[in-house]
Amino acid sequence: MTLKEHSKHSKIARPAYGNFGRNEWAIVGAPCGAIKALADVLIKELSPRYTCAYVDAQHAKADEETVLPGRLASGAVAEYTDQIHYHQFDIKRELNAFQFRQLFNETDLVxxxxxxxxxxxxxxxxxxxxxxxxxxRLLQLTNIALFLLADGMEEVYDFLQEAIPDWQAIPVLKLSETDKIVAFFQNQMQQVQPKLKGLVLAGGQSLRMGQDKGAMQWHGKEQRYYMADLMREMCQEVYISCRAEQETDLDANYNTLPDTFTGLGPYGAILSAFREDPDAAWLVVACDLPLLDAATLQHLVEKRDTSVNATTYVSPQDGFPEPLIAIWEPKSYPVLLSFLAQGYTCPRKVLRNSEIHLIEAAHADTLRNVNTPEELEQVQLLLQQKTTY
Incomplete structure (x- = not known):
């Protein structure tokens, strides 16, 4: 009799992490000095565009005594020092892959x-x-992206050719060709840029308005569908975020994404989107923005910065980031969860305390939302007067 494999844990989509981050490369096959020198070149060239990190180890010789730094020597488990130009955090415990991924979450490549x-x-x-x-180290070579020939070397070792069936498909460069190596990594990073999906927030109860804002028609169709149609031009897929009980009432021609983090408002809707696809970036737009147009959305997409947690507009009303007209990058998912763990469910607070890219809208009125009947009257007047911007 064959026993079925039993799993007591729910299956959810997992981010495409490695040991440290989503995009990581181990440089192997040369002395540590050569590896560090190559890493220095790559980081110098790539860091203006991408958030880079480096991982190494320093092993004491067997006969050397390990001397702990600072207060760790006195028994502290951690010590933080503001070094003015950089910040230093010493910790006296082993870290595993789960913890490393949190520490390196906001990096683009490691x-x-x-x-x-x-x-x-x-x-x-x-x-x-x-x-x-x-x-x-042959067993560690599970996904070779590039071969580099050091000075005096002409070809890939025979034992590598025998162990790697498709070795001829792997690019080969000389270690001295730093410009080509940098270009290789630039191309790699462009290929792994997170795909952009759209999320129309339409799960609110519209208590102040007194009617469902997503169902209101400002442009000849219900606003949630109008907005989804606009976003289809710039997103790989678009979903209408809703409460579970709303789903059956929505048009079957549109993808729906019911909240799986319930009772948290827009915060829960964004988390639900990342739970659906944690490796996508999400263009999140509220359904109560009757003046929002395709040009304003397209401008946001064109100004997108994948190296930060989010790209968003600055609010013309208060100067703060607009969390519900924003592109949330995959690296913001753990950040949102960490704020939730600390008791915060305000997406604007997350943006105000994270690395983001803030831009200004060409026309402030396009960011104007409608929450009350009084605001609705004002916007209806603007819509009547509006011709072109």
């Missing part, structure tokens, strides 16, 4: 010294000085 740590993709340097070491 370079790893493969002599000490592993990553989900590898850059293999063909260097005679580390040939024997590389042979011992």
């Amino acid at each position: 370079l790893v010294n493969g002599n000490h740590e592993q990553a989900k993709a590898q850059v293999v340097i063909i260097d005679e000085a580390k040939k024997a070491s590389l042979q011992k």
Whole structure:
């Protein structure tokens, strides 16, 4: 008799993490000095566009005494020091992949010294000085992205050719061709840019308005559908966020995404979207913006900065970020969850305390929302007067 595999845990979509982040490469096959030098070049060239990180290890020799820094030597488990130009955090405990992913969450790419740590993709340097070491690491070479030939090396080792069936499909560059190596990584980062999906927030109860704002018709059709149609031009997929009991009443021609984080308003809707697809970026738009047009949305998409948590408009009313006309990047998902764990469910508070890209709308009225009958009258007057901007 064959026993079925039993799982008592709910299956949900998991982000495409490695050991440290979504995009990570272990550089292996060369002395540590050469790996660090290559990492320095890559970080210098890529950091203006991407948030970069580096992972390494320093192992004391067997006969050397380990000396703990600062107050860790006195028994503290952690010490934070504001070094003015940078910040230092020393911690006296082992960290696992789950904790590393939190620490590196807001990075775009992580370079790893493969002599000490592993990553989900590898850059293999063909260097005679580390040939024997590389042979011992064959099982760690699970996803080779690039071969680099050190000075004096002409081809990939025979043992690598035998162990990797598709080795000829992997690009080969010389380690000295730094411009080409940088271009390779730039291309890699462009390929992994998170896809953009759309989320129309239509799950509110509209208590102040007295009627469902998503069902109101300002442009010849219900606003939730009008907005979804606008967003289809710039998003891979568009979903209408709703409460579970609303789903059956919505037009079947539109994708729906019922809240799975209930009772949290828009905050729960954004979290529900990331639970659906944690590797996508979400263009989140409220359904109570009758003056919002395609040009304003397109401007937001064109100004998108994937290296921060979100790209959004500055509110013309108070100067704060607009959380419900914003592109939330995948790296914001753990941030939102961490704020929730601390008892906060205000998406604007998350934006105000995170790395974001703020832009201004060409026409402030396009960001104007409607929550009350009085505001509705004002906007209806503007719609009547509006011709073109």
